[in-house]
Every structure is written in structure tokens, then in C-alpha cells.
Amino acid sequence: xxxxxxxxxxxxxxxxxxxxxxxxxxxxxxxxxxxxxxxxxxxxxxxxxxxxxxxxxxxxxxxxxxxxxxxxxxxxxxxxxxxxxxxxxxxxxxxxxxxxxxxxxxxxxxxxxxxxxxxxxxxxxxxxxxxxxxxxxxxxxxxxxxxxxxxxxxxxxxxxxxxxxxxxxxxxxxxxxxxxxxxxxxx
Amino acid sequence: xxxxxxxxxxxxxxxxxxxxxxxxxxxxxxxxxxxxxxxxxxxxxxxxxxxxxxxxxxxxxxxxxxxxxxxxxxxxxxxxxxxxxxxxxxxxxxxxxxxxxxxxxxxxxxxxxxxxxxxxxxxxxxxxxxxxxxxxxxxxxxxxxxxxxxxxxxxxxxxxxxxxxxxxxxxxxxxxxxxxxxxxxxx
DNA sequence: TTCGTCATGTAATGGGTTACATGATTAC
DNA sequence: GTAATCATGTAACCCATTACATGACGAA
Numbered sequence: 001x002x003x004x005x006x007x008x009x010x011x012x013x014x015x016x017x018x019x020x021x022x023x024x025x026x027x028x029x030x031x032x033x034x035x036x037x038x039x040x041x042x043x044x045x046x047x048x049x050x051x052x053x054x055x056x057x058x059x060x061x062x063x064x065x066x067x068x069x070x071x072x073x074x075x076x077x078x079x080x081x082x083x084x085x086x087x088x089x090x091x092x093x094x095x096x097x098x099x100x101x102x103x104x105x106x107x108x109x110x111x112x113x114x115x116x117x118x119x120x121x122x123x124x125x126x127x128x129x130x131x132x133x134x135x136x137x138x139x140x141x142x143x144x145x146x147x148x149x150x151x152x153x154x155x156x157x158x159x160x161x162x163x164x165x166x167x168x169x170x171x172x173x174x175x176x177x178x179x180x181x182x183x184x185x186x187x
Numbered sequence: 188x189x190x191x192x193x194x195x196x197x198x199x200x201x202x203x204x205x206x207x208x209x210x211x212x213x214x215x216x217x218x219x220x221x222x223x224x225x226x227x228x229x230x231x232x233x234x235x236x237x238x239x240x241x242x243x244x245x246x247x248x249x250x251x252x253x254x255x256x257x258x259x260x261x262x263x264x265x266x267x268x269x270x271x272x273x274x275x276x277x278x279x280x281x282x283x284x285x286x287x288x289x290x291x292x293x294x295x296x297x298x299x300x301x302x303x304x305x306x307x308x309x310x311x312x313x314x315x316x317x318x319x320x321x322x323x324x325x326x327x328x329x330x331x332x333x334x335x336x337x338x339x340x341x342x343x344x345x346x347x348x349x350x351x352x353x354x355x356x357x358x359x360x361x362x363x364x365x366x367x368x369x370x371x372x373x374x
Numbered sequence: 375t376t377c378g379t380c381a382t383g384t385a386a387t388g389g390g391t392t393a394c395a396t397g398a399t400t401a402c
Numbered sequence: 403g404t405a406a407t408c409a410t411g412t413a414a415c416c417c418a419t420t421a422c423a424t425g426a427c428g429a430a
Contacts, residue, residue: 001417018381026327027339029320030346038418040383073426074381102417105346111338133216140213151298152214158356159217159292162349169345188389205409225390227411260398261409289389 001103002034002042007079007087008110010052014078017043031105043077051083087113094118099126116181120174127170134163188290189221189229194266194274195297197239201265204230218292230264238270274300281305286313303368307361314357321350 009015009023017039024034046052055076079087091107091114098107104126111119137160145153196202196210204226211221233239242263266274278294278301285294291313298306324347332340 016381017383025323026331027343029323029327030343030350033419035419036381036383037385037420042417044383105342108342109339112336136212136216140216144213149299152296154360155214155292155295156217158353162352163217165349165352166345173341203409204411220391222391223409223411224392224413229389231411 001106002038003046004087004090005034005106005109006039006042006046006077007051007083007090008106008113010077010079011084011087011110011113014055014076016074016076018074020077027109028105032102046083047077049082049086050080051086052077052079091115092118094121094125096125098122099129116177117183120177120181123170123174123177127167127174130163130167130170134160134167137163188293189225190233191274191277192221192293192296193226193229193233193264194238194270194277195293195300197264197266198271198274198297198300201242201263203261203263205261207264214296215292219289233270234264236269236273237267238273239264239266278302279305281308281312283312285309286316303364304370307364307368310357310361310364314354314361317350317354317357321347321354324350 005024005028006020009020009027015023017036020043021034021036021039024039028034043052043054047054055078056073057076091110097103099122104122107114107122114122137156141153141156141160145156148156192211192215193207196207196214202210204223207230208221208223208226211226215221230239230241234241242265243260244263278297284290286309291309294301294309301309324343328340328343328347332343335343
């Protein structure tokens with residue numbers, strides 16, 4: 001999750017950790033935050049995996065190299081070729097995990113770098129996920145709606161409307177995708 | 188989180204684990220799921236804390252008692268007096284954690300059991316939380332909106348609209364609360 | 375010189391999920 | 403008798419958060 005987001009942001013341009021978090025907030029702030037407590041360890045892991053290098057202005061720290069102890073300056077993170085490859089790899093994975101609440105936004109944010117066919121699959125996956133919820137909420141409302149207290153009812157109705165709204169949004173996006181990119185155009 | 192939800196549902200009536208999860212899905216399904224993998228261990232912890240008792244039809248298992256090994260029947264969970272007390276305690280806590288994305292829905296679901304003053308505080312906390320996000324999203328859109336790609340823009344706009352919609356909903360709820368329960372009416 | 379914000383980082387913890395394993399009950 | 407669903411539970415893991423600690427740098 002964080003990993004994909006970091007790869008995506010660094011793919012646009014090298015950034016240091018603090019900047020990265022600002023961009024994270026700006027891009028995904030409506031959905032999730034990400035604290036430094038997860039960001040820095042993630043960057044460390046990614047460096048060890050060879051997906052990025054750290055550049056503190058004096059030296060470039062690659063995977064396996066000893067950390068520059070005692071330094072306290074900006075550290076710019078930059079994707080390696082492997083990192084870019086990894087990014088493409090993650091973008092191509094359109095599995096159920098791509099359309100969960102927490103993940104969908106991150107995948108969507110990098111749709112311009114994503115294969116059109118994968119885009120549609122993710123949008124449709126997300127939509128059918130939400131449609132299941134829609135059904136559940138409707139059944140719940142019609143079965144026990146009259147017995148529910150004021151607040152539970154309010155919550156259910158607001159939840160249902162939110163889901164319906166997102167479904168409409170997705171449907172529009174899917175139609176646009178199909179229009180701009182009819183199936184059969186590719187390959 | 189799960190703990191509060193379980194206390195709330197069992198406060199209405201005793202249920203067994205499977206039923207509990209169904210109710211959880213029906214009530215909070217629009218926001219989150221909860222798997223058995225977290226439900227049963229939570230029930231165990233709550234039993235050990237003395238907040239509920241397990242009743243498998245033959246024997247009632249209270250905190251500290253040895254588990255009935257080998258049994259495979261329905262186990263009905265029922266709140267104890269301490270459990271009900273704990274529920275009230277959690278309901279009265281209107282801290283920042285009450286208005287985070289993951290928690291707000293659960294608190295709201297049990298608003299009918301919550302003190303009116305606490306209700307308003309949680310609604311307002313939630314609203315100002317969302318208003319911060321709103322500002323962030325607006326700043327992001329006006330600063331970098333023109334440089335953003337189609338999808339990032341779509342995501343930001345949809346996110347902003349979602350937040351705006353929830354803010355309106357909250358504002359209505361707060362007004363209703365104040366009308367039904369003017370400050371100064373209590374105590 | 376002190377305050378705010380930029381900037382990097384760790385340790386402890388939290389609160390869940392997935393995958394698996396098993397058995398009981400119901401409907402066909 | 404067998405498939406679906408009801409029902410309970412564990413082990414391994416995951417992905418983050420909070421609280422804390424440190425320090426650089428610019429503006430008042």
C-alpha cells in the first residue's frame with residue numbers, strides 16, 4: 001500500500017521523506033494519512049530491496065551499504081530501474097486487493113500510468129464490490145429498517161447513499177474508459 | 188473498536204458469535220467488515236475481562252473458569268453488569284478517537300444510548316476533522332490542480348465532494364440535536 | 375534566543391486480516 | 403448422502419499508529 005504510493009510518487013520525481021509525506025497527504029488525504037512511523041521504515045525496506053537509493057548530497061546509499069550514521073540532513077530518495085520495474089509490476093496486478101477501500105484510492109491515483117484494460121478491471125471490481133454492499137444495506141434496511149432506532153437508520157441511509165454515489169461515479173468512469181478505449185482496440 | 192461494537196450489540200440482546208458477525212455486517216457493513224479471526228479472540232478477551240459470559244446451553248463459562256474443551260455447539264454471549272458498565276464508559280468517552288474514519292460509525296451506531304451532550308461533541312469533532320481535510324483538498328486542488336493528471340484530479344474532486352457531503356450531513360444532524368436538546372436543558 | 379516548522383528516525387504496540395481446520399445442521 | 407450454510411476457533415502475519423527522541427534552520 002504505502003509501498004505502491006511511494007513508488008508512484010517517486011516515479012514522478014525524486015523526493016525526500018518529509019516532502020513525500022506532504023505529497024501523500026495532498027494526493028490521498030481524503031482517504032488516509034500515513035505517518036512517519038510507517039514511511040521511514042518502508043523507505044528503508046525499499047532501499048534494502050534495491051528499489052530506491054538514498055542521496056544525502058554527499059553520498060548515495062544503495063542497498064547493502066552501511067547507513068551513514070550521525071547524519072541529519074535531507075535525504076533524497078530516487079527510484080532505481082528495479083524500482084520502476086516493481087512499480088509497473090504492482091500496477092499490472094488487478095486483484096481483489098486493488099478494489100478494497102484502503103487500496104483502491106492508491107491504485108486510482110496512478111491510473112494514468114496503468115494499462116487501460118487493467119484500469120477497467122479495477123473499476124469494475126470496485127463497483128461490484130460496492131454493489132454487494134449496496135444489496136446488503138438495502139436488505140438490512142427493508143428487513144429491520146422499521147425496528148431500527150433513529151441513529152442506526154440515519155447511519156444506514158447515509159452509508160447506502162454514499163455507496164450509491166460511488167457506484168454512479170464508477171459507472172461514469174467505466175463508460176468513459178470504454179468510449180476512449182473500446183475493447184479490441186489494443187493488442 | 189470491535190469491543191465497543193460487541194458491547195453495543197450484546198447490550199440489545201444476547202447473541203452467539205456467528206449471529207454477532209451478521210449483525211455487525213448489517214449495521215456497519217458500509218464501513219467495515221470484521222472477520223471471525225478478530226471476533227472470537229475479542230470475545231475471549233472480553234470474557235476474561237468479565238464483561239460477558241459464554242452460555243453453551245449446558246454450562247455458563249465465566250471469566251477464569253476453564254474452557255469447555257471439545258464442545259462444538261452454539262455459544263451464546265451475554266453481557267454482565269460489568270460489561271454494561273464498560274459499555275457506558277466507552278460511550279461517554281468523546282475523544283479524538285471517536286471521530287476517526289474507522290471509529291466514528293461505531294460510535295454513531297449506538298448514539299441512542301449516548302448522552303446528548305456527548306453526541307454533539309462527537310458530531311462536531313467529526314465535522315471539524317472533515318473540514319480540515321476539506322481545506323487540504325481545496326488547497327491541493329487550487330495549487331496543483333491544473334498540473335494534475337486526469338485521474339488524480341478525478342480522485343481529488345470525488346474525495347472533496349464526499350467530504351463536503353458528509354459535512355452537510357453532520358451539520359444537519361448537529362442542528363437537529365441542538366433543536367431537540369438545547370444546551371442548558373440538561374443538569 | 376526562542377519559536378515554529380522542516381526533517382529524520384526508533385520502539386512499543388495495536389488491531390486487525392487471511393488461511394486454515396473442524397464440526398453441526400439443514401435442505402435437497 | 404452430499405452440498406450448502408451455520409458455527410467455532412487458531413496461527414501466522416501485516417501494515418500501520420502513537421509516542422518519543424533528536425536535530426537543523428529561518429524568522430521574529
